[in-house]
Amino acid sequence: MPRNLAIAILIYAVVTWGGMFVYGRDVWLQNGDTFSVVFGILARFAPLELRVVDNTAVVSTCAGPACHHKTLECVNGYHCLVKVAPGQRQWNLRPPALGLLNDQRVTFSMMVLVIVLLATVTFDGLLETPLWTHILDRTLSDETRWVGSAALVLFSAGFLIVYLFFSALMCRFAQRYGEKNGAGHLNSTLDVASVFVLTLVPIAIAYHLAHYLSYLLITGQYFIPRVSDPFGYGWDLFGTADYKIDIGQLSARVAWYLAVTFVVLGHVFAVYVAHVVARRTFGGGRAALLSQVPMVVLMVLYTMVSLWILAQPMVA
Structure with a gap:
C-alpha cells in the first residue's frame, strides 16, 4: 500500500539523517547505510567507472577510519569523488568485474x-x-x-x-x-x-x-x-x-x-x-x-x- 511505503521511506529517512548527524555523513554512508554499502559492492562489477585522477591529496588529508583501515574507495567511491574538483573526476570503460580485483581491504x-x-x-x-x-x-x-x-x-x-x-x-x-x-x-x-x-x-x-x-x-x-x-x-x-x-x-x-x-x-x-x-x-x-x-x-x-x-x- 502507498501508505505503508510512505511510512517505510519516512523511517528510513529519519534513521539515515540521524546516523549522518551522529557519526558524520561519510562514516554513516560507508558503514551504516545498507543501500549505500550494497550498491557500492555491486558497482564493482560495473563496466563503467568514475574515478579520481589523482587521489594522493584526498588520502593524505583523510583522517577517518576508512583511510586508517585502507577501506577508502576512490573508484566509484562517493567519499573521494565529493572531495575533488569536477576536473579531477574521470569516466572510464573497463571489463566487467574488474572492480572486484582492487586492493581495497574487505572488512x-x-x-x-x-x-x-x-x-x-x-x-x-x-x-x-x-x-x-x-x-x-x-x-x-x-x-x-x-x-x-x-x-x-x-x-x-x-x-x-x-x-x-x-x-x-x-x-x-x-x-x-x-x-x-x-x-x-x-x-x-x-x-x-x-x-x-x-x-x-x-x-x-x-x-x-x-x-x-x-x-x-x-x-x-x-x-x-x-x-x-x-x-x-x-x-x-x-x-x-x-x-x-x-x-x-x-x-x-x-x-x-x-x-x-x-x-x-x-x-x-x-x-x-x-x-x-x-x-x-x-x-x-x-x-x-x-x-x-x-x-x-x-x-x-x-x-x-x-x-x-x-x-x-x-x-x-
Missing part, C-alpha cells in the same frame, strides 16, 4: 554482507518451491511467520559457516604448499575469506537477475497505474489508473533460459575472478592452483542449488 562486516546477499536471494527462491510448502505444512499455521524468520536467520548463518569452512580449506592448502613454491600465504581463515569473498559478487548479481527478472517485468507494471494515483485516492492524473497487468510480457520458456544463462555466466565470471585473486595472493605455483579447488567446489555446489531452485515449480 569482516562486508564479508558477512556479501554472504547475506547470496543467502537471502537463495532463500527467497526456496520459499516458492514445493519443499518449503511441505515444511510449512508440517508446522502450525499460526507459527508460519516465526518459522520463516527463524529459517532465514539459520539459512544465512549456514551460508556463512559453509563459506568459512571452504575458506579454511583454502588457507590449509596455501599454508601447506606455499613455502615449497615460494608463494605467499595468508595467516588465518578470516584473512582468506575476506580476500576471496568478493569473487562471489558475480554469482549474487546473476542470481538476483535470474530470480527477480520476471518479477520486475510483471509486478513492475503496477507502476503504470500507480503513477496516476500515487496516494491511492482514486486519482487518474495520466489516464493510466485502469491499466491491467499483462502477465504475458515474458513467457515461462524465455524466463527459464534467461535465468539459466545469468546463473552460468555469473559463475564463469566468479571462477575467473577467483583464479586471478588466487594467483595474486598465493603466486603462480601449486599453492595457487590447489587453493582454488575448494572455491571451485563451493561455486559448483551453489550452481547446482541455484539451478535446482530455478527448476522447481512456483507454488507460493
Whole structure:
C-alpha cells in the first residue's frame, strides 16, 4: 500500500539523517547505510567507472577510519569523488568485474554482507518451491511467520559457516604448499575469506537477475497505474489508473533460459575472478592452483542449488 511505503521511506529517512548527524555523513554512508554499502559492492562489477585522477591529496588529508583501515574507495567511491574538483573526476570503460580485483581491504562486516546477499536471494527462491510448502505444512499455521524468520536467520548463518569452512580449506592448502613454491600465504581463515569473498559478487548479481527478472517485468507494471494515483485516492492524473497487468510480457520458456544463462555466466565470471585473486595472493605455483579447488567446489555446489531452485515449480 502507498501508505505503508510512505511510512517505510519516512523511517528510513529519519534513521539515515540521524546516523549522518551522529557519526558524520561519510562514516554513516560507508558503514551504516545498507543501500549505500550494497550498491557500492555491486558497482564493482560495473563496466563503467568514475574515478579520481589523482587521489594522493584526498588520502593524505583523510583522517577517518576508512583511510586508517585502507577501506577508502576512490573508484566509484562517493567519499573521494565529493572531495575533488569536477576536473579531477574521470569516466572510464573497463571489463566487467574488474572492480572486484582492487586492493581495497574487505572488512569482516562486508564479508558477512556479501554472504547475506547470496543467502537471502537463495532463500527467497526456496520459499516458492514445493519443499518449503511441505515444511510449512508440517508446522502450525499460526507459527508460519516465526518459522520463516527463524529459517532465514539459520539459512544465512549456514551460508556463512559453509563459506568459512571452504575458506579454511583454502588457507590449509596455501599454508601447506606455499613455502615449497615460494608463494605467499595468508595467516588465518578470516584473512582468506575476506580476500576471496568478493569473487562471489558475480554469482549474487546473476542470481538476483535470474530470480527477480520476471518479477520486475510483471509486478513492475503496477507502476503504470500507480503513477496516476500515487496516494491511492482514486486519482487518474495520466489516464493510466485502469491499466491491467499483462502477465504475458515474458513467457515461462524465455524466463527459464534467461535465468539459466545469468546463473552460468555469473559463475564463469566468479571462477575467473577467483583464479586471478588466487594467483595474486598465493603466486603462480601449486599453492595457487590447489587453493582454488575448494572455491571451485563451493561455486559448483551453489550452481547446482541455484539451478535446482530455478527448476522447481512456483507454488507460493
